[in-house]
Each structure stands twice: as C-alpha cells, then as structure tokens.
Amino acid sequence: MTARELNAAGITDPRLRAAYRHCRRLNARHGRTYFLATRLLPPARRPAVHALYGFARWADDIVDVPEATGDVPDPGGTPGGHHGTGAARRAAALDRLAGDLARGLAGGAGAAPVIVALADTSRRYAIDHRHFADFLTAMRSDLTVTEYAHYGELRAYMHGSAAVIGLQMLPVLGTVVPRAEAAPYAAELGVAFQLTNFLRDVGEDLDRGRIYLPQDLLAAHRVDRDLLRHCRDSGRTDPRVTAAVREFAALTRAAYRRAAPGLPMLDPVARPCIRTAFVLYGGILDAVAADGWAVLHRRAAVPRGRRALVAADGLLRVTAARLAGRRAAVRAAGHLPPFPRPEEVR
Template structure:
C-alpha cells in the first residue's frame, strides 16, 4: 500500500521514497487517530500528510523523550535538547533551500513543501514553539497559551491546507484550518493532563485553574494519590467547554475543503471530539487515566468516512459537486455529563 501511495504521488526517487516511508511508519505508530483519518485521503496526497506529521513528531520527541521527559531538569539536559532542536532547524533550512538534509523527516518535509508551496514560516513558527517547551512550564492565561499554540498547532492546520485543497480561496479557509489545529491540541492537553504533569508541565491556564481554587500542587496531589477533587473536576470541565468552543469555530471550514478531502478531516474532527466525550464520560479523571475513543466508535466513524470518500470520488468522476452535508457537527457535551 505504501508503494501505491508513493506511485500515485509521483515520488520515484528511491531516497525520497525511503524518507516518506519512514514518515508513514511514524504516523502509523504514534498518530492512531491522525493515521486513520489520513487513510481516507486520495492515495497521492497521503505521503505529504505523513511527511508533515513525521517532522512534527520528530521535533516533539526531541523535546519530550530525550533522557526521559521535559521536566526542566539539569541545565545540561535542557542544553542537549536545545542543541538537538537547533540541529534539526539547521537541517530543515538546508532541505528547504534545496540542499540535501540528513534526517529522513527533513528530506520528506522539504519535498512536500516544494510540491505544495507550503509557506516556510509555518515550519519556523513550529520550531519556535517547540523550543519554548524546553523552558516554559505553564501559562498564565489563555491568551498566552494561544500564542504558544499558534506555532504548535495552528500552523499544522495551515501546513495541511495546500495538501487538502479548497473550493474557496485558500486565505478564506486558513483561519478555520488554524482553529481546527488548535481544537485538536486543546483536546490533547485535556486528555494528557496527568502525563504532562509528570513532565513538569501544565498547559491549563493558571488563571482558569485559580478560578476554581486549583494550583499545580493540588494537581500533583491528585495525581500521586489517585484521588479526585471537585475543584479540579470543575476546572477540567471549564477547559472542556473552552475546547468544544474551538471545534464550533473551526466547523465552518470543513465544507471549504476539496470534497475528496472532506471525509478525512471530518473523521479526524469526529474522532478527536470523541476524546472529549470519553473524558466527560469518565468523570474527567484525566489525572489518573488516559481517555480513549472505543474501538467500536472508531470503526463506525471510519466506515462512515469510507462511504463519504466513495461518494466524493464518484461525484468527482461525474463532474458533480457534493452539498455541504459533510460538515461535521461540533462536539457537544453529552447530556449525562452536563
């Protein structure tokens, strides 16, 4: 199947094929929801998405996984991570300039950037946010968090947009693509509160937590003891509501996409929204366990996506257009969780 995708994308150079294959393996191994949604794209567009994901994952792993986590630790460890990010940035600059890069993820990303004319500033902004993760461990307010997420999430949506294609001018769809990237990352922040805390980081804004009488110490006690606290639950519910609002703002952008790309994004939209549902259904116990969408729901959403893909491709062959019926409903809090 990988060869079919590469052939469909017109990627014939053996070195490029190996680089894209490496990125695809990263996506399949680490990005379960993202990878499933990518499978709904036309084969020729999938390698580009794998390249974008692979580079982002590689950079994030430098920040997160080097010697066991980003806890701010010893100055020497932080310096090592910073140096590794700098080397990646230098390698990317060479790749984007048309010179040979060292890392396979850079080779694939540079090729994708050329094929789809992706603005290089998006990659620079992404690396800026990754560098901030080495020293910034919390955010005073949502505006501060949004500034960080511009580079860590919004630009991912903007990188994806040329690959997905649009039926409106790209600049019209761009704000919605950026907002969907933010919605996905807010979802991850909520799901991963406990894991991020173990890395010494708290992404939930400090003023939001303080409004409910929550601070880092209380989060730590709950994490360590396995106990829940109504103040923490209230703060998490507030963050959940904030995240659902981001999905509502992003939703109008889906019908702006190329019809054959809509099922992919709709599937990611629904599955990531399903993580919020799982968090709520589990009593917001994200400090103690990781919420996940059930296999049954994933299968149902994927099956629906396949039906939509088939309809979109048939319509494209016939030269007809689809109605905006593919617009996903923004995730709303389940009644039992209200």
C-alpha cells in the same frame, strides 16, 4: 508506505520513497487517530501528510524525551545519546533539526529522511516555510515554559504548536474557496485538536513539569500545581479539579465550533478525512467526560467500536465524493446530464 501511494504522488526517486516510508512509519506508530483519518485521503496526497506529521512528531519527541533516558532522537530515526543536561541536550537537538531543515528546504543534500520528505512536500505544495520555523519556536518554548497565566498566553503558544499545523495541511487538502478564506478555520482546527490533547494528557504533562490549563482558570476553581500533584500522586479526585477540567473542555468545544465552518471549504475528496479527525478528536472530549474527568489518572480514548463506525462513515463519504467527482468530470465532457452533489460531501 504502499507503492500505490508513492506512485500516485509521482514520487519515483528511491531516496525520496525511502524518506516518505520513514515518515509513514512514524505516523502509523504514534498517531493512531491521525493515521486512520489520513487513510481516507486520495492516495496521491497521503505521502505529504505523512511527511508533515513525521516532522512534527520528531520535533515533539525531542522535546518530550524523558530526562532519565539520556537519549535524544535525531531526524534520521535513531537515538542520539548526547551528553549534558536534559534541557541542554534537547535544545541542542532542536538546533540541529532547525539547521537540517534550513539546508533541506534550500535544496541541500545529505538531510535526514524526515527532512528529505518534508522539503519535497513543501516544494510540491508551496507550503510557507515560516510555518515550520514558527513550529520549532513553539517547541523550544516547551523546554523552558511550564505554565501559562491565561488563555491568551496559551493561544499565542498554540499559533506555533498547533495553528501552523492546520496551515501546513491546507495546501495538501485543497479548497473550493480561496485558500486565504479557509486558512483561519484550518488554524482553529489545529488549535482544537491540541486543546483536546492538553485535556486528555493533563496527568502526563504534569509529570513532565508542564501545566497547559491556564493558571487563571485553575485559580478560579482554587486549583494550583500542588493540588494537581497531590491528586496525581494519590490517585484521588477533587471536585475543584473536576470543575476546572470541565471548564477547559468547554473552551475546547468552542474551538471546534469555530473551526467547523471551514470543513465545507475543503476539496470534497479531502472532507471525509478531516471530518473523521474532527469527529474522533471531538470524541475524546466525550470519553473524558464519560471517564469522570479523571485526566490526572488515566488517558481517555474513544472506544474501538466508535472509531470503527466513524471510519466506516468516512469511507462511505470518500466513495460518494469520488463518484461525484467522476460524474462531474464526465458531465463536463458532455456525456451526462447535471447530477446533484450528494449531501454527504456538502
């Protein structure tokens, strides 16, 4: 993390600075789209986003570590190499993470870097601790739950795995309306992002034994686990699978539509960041379609040129928002006539 960001956030303690830098490295390494969008936030707010991402990333890595490696990561950034079955090892690692989190949020010393940064962010922005507990509950369910009977069940799971991420982010982003008014849209955007990941990662999740596409949706197209496994192993496509994937994509696009009204509720200087993530994640759906819905065989990605264009647009919007904010501040001091807010930051 750059010294400029840490200084802007008022983070001066050496241990805290090191912890936030650790989280930034996790974000840069694993969350390309997320990290790119975060760069559009004011520098003072970026460390908090990296801390939130770092915690979520670490818990997710604990759950998804390959059985064969025998290495379960701990929040400090090193493999654990714990003994026991894969599921038991990962469950134990989540328990340790939960204990470390509780101590860190209570102000205890000796916590791992991810928890040090997360606890500091939680205090600075008054983030409800229940969001972290709900997230860990969802992560634990991934150790035993391998499929969902219907969309309602999947939505219940995504409250903890995705919606709470949006709710954690909201205090950091800031709003121009009461936070409670914006909260449902922030939660829905978290759901939309995760549905996108589920669609993109159907093949990889199947290899982990999990199917996030609801069973009733698959059954409506005469798709079951055996057919998915056959297509994955053979490299072949099947029109029934394609139809099911297309329907899941339509459900995902509906989530984006429900989340969209929340974008204008955000602080103007935060909107370009979230809009960029909104457009890039939504672009994954277009990439999946352009790739012939072959999610069982490869991971679709937004083309690099498209990513660059969206990022450039976001940068322009950031500049416009910051200029508008400065003019508003000067105007409030009585030095400028009224200046209309640019269309870009509406």
